[in-house]
Amino acid sequence: MRPPIEVRELCKSFGAITAVRDLSFTVPPGRVTGFVGPNGSGKSTTMRMILALDRPDSGVALVAGRHYRTLRTPLREIGALLDSSAVHPGRRARDHLLWMAHAGGLPASRVDEVLGLVGLAEAARRPAGEFSHGMLQRLGIAGALLGDPATLILDEPTNGLDPEGVVWVRELLRSLAAEGRALLVSSHLMGELEDTADRVVVIARGRLLAETTVEDLVARASDGRITVRTGQREQAIGVLARAGGTVVATGGEQLTVSGLPSERATEVLTEGAVSFSGVRPHRASLEEAYMELTRDPVVNGSAGEA
Numbered sequence: 519m520r521p522p523i524e525v526r527e528l529c530k531s532f533g534a535i536t537a538v539r540d541l542s543f544t545v546p547p548g549r550v551t552g553f554v555g556p557n558g559s560g561k562s563t564t565m566r567m568i569l570a571l572d573r574p575d576s577g578v579a580l581v582a583g584r585h586y587r588t589l590r591t592p593l594r595e596i597g598a599l600l601d602s603s604a605v606h607p608g609r610r611a612r613d614h615l616l617w618m619a620h621a622g623g624l625p626a627s628r629v630d631e632v633l634g635l636v637g638l639a640e641a642a643r644r645p646a647g648e649f650s651h652g653m654l655q656r657l658g659i660a661g662a663l664l665g666d667p668a669t670l671i672l673d674e675p676t677n678g679l680d681p682e683g684v685v686w687v688r689e690l691l692r693s694l695a696a697e698g699r700a701l702l703v704s705s706h707l708m709g710e711l712e713d714t715a716d717r718v719v720v721i722a723r724g725r726l727l728a729e730t731t732v733e734d735l736v737a738r739a740s741d742g743r744i745t746v747r748t749g750q751r752e753q754a755i756g757v758l759a760r761a762g763g764t765v766v767a768t769g770g771e772q773l774t775v776s777g778l779p780s781e782r783a784t785e786v787l788t789e790g791a792v793s794f795s796g797v798r799p800h801r802a803s804l805e806e807a808y809m810e811l812t813r814d815p816v817v818n819g820s821a822g823e824a
């Protein structure tokens with residue numbers, strides 16, 4: 519079976535700007551795949567190419583093995599949230615979805631179902647122009663779910679939401695993946711995906727930096743590092759650095775040390791009469807793993823000249 523989304527050697531330039539360069543990745547079913555990169559790194563352009571809203575210069579973007587344009591009932595195959603503000607402000611939420619359902623060959627009954635699903639049943643007859651940003655995001659997600667698709671593409675779905683809204687979106691994404699759906703969810707903040715994504719596709723300047731599981735990314739960034747807890751930070755930094763460790767103060771009484779095995783760190787701290795309460799392997803946060811990956815100034819930042 520072909521993967522729900524498959525991107526192969528995709529390239530796209532806008533004049534002198536290369537937005538996407540030779541990008542390949544897949545999005546499997548039953549998983550939330552985070553699509554992460556700094557602002558302007560090419561995420562939206564890639565999503566637009568998958569949805570045939572932009573034409574690639576070369577390479578292919580396939581949905582279940584087919585070009586989007588050749589899908590018979592696209593809304594049933596792939597749902598998308600790209601720009602939630604792209605709703606006519608005078609149109610009522612329900613009418614907006616009815617129009618989408620009609621255009622997509624879907625039954626009107628589905629409209630009330632999705633309005634309930636996203637918590638907008640009460641506001642269904644209000645014009646979208648009166649909606650808050652969070653309500654527009656919910657309406658956009660309702661539109662993506664209209665065709666009950668096996669695959670979803672969501673561009674920054676938590677952008678601008680209040681904390682309650684963020685939790686709601688995260689839970690929704692997890693439950694949609696648990697139903698076996700494939701989700702591609704973009705964010706320019708890796709931390710936002712910490713509790714949501716199973717896998718990540720990381721890009722910078724339109725190029726792939728990593729396509730891997732969250733676990734693997736964290737394990738790689740944690741590799742060989744240890745965490746030391748001590749009330750005598752300055753003394754500990756001194757003895758650990760003299761023994762060859764690279765020491766970073768990571769908050770409170772915690773130091774993160776690389777280049778020094780835990781046995782050796784324990785030894786030098788003991789010899790130096792520095793009190794400490796724990797030396798253990800460090801587990802990097804997803805944000806740290808991401809920072810490590812994008813640290814290279816050549817690849818960090820927005821898309822550049824071709």
Ligand SMILES: Nc1ncnc2c1ncn2[C@@H]1O[C@H](COP(=O)(O)OP(=O)(O)OP(=O)(O)O)[C@@H](O)[C@H]1O
Pocket residue numbers: 532535536537555556557558559560561562563564706820821
């Ligand atoms: N229609 C367009 N015309 C000209 N340049 C464009 C167009 N669309 C995108 N770009 C440029 O392509 C690059 C990638 O933009 P894109 O919106 O895909 O990035 P992104 O990762 O989605 O960014 P963000 O997180 O800010 O949404 C940027 O330099 C952007 O200015």
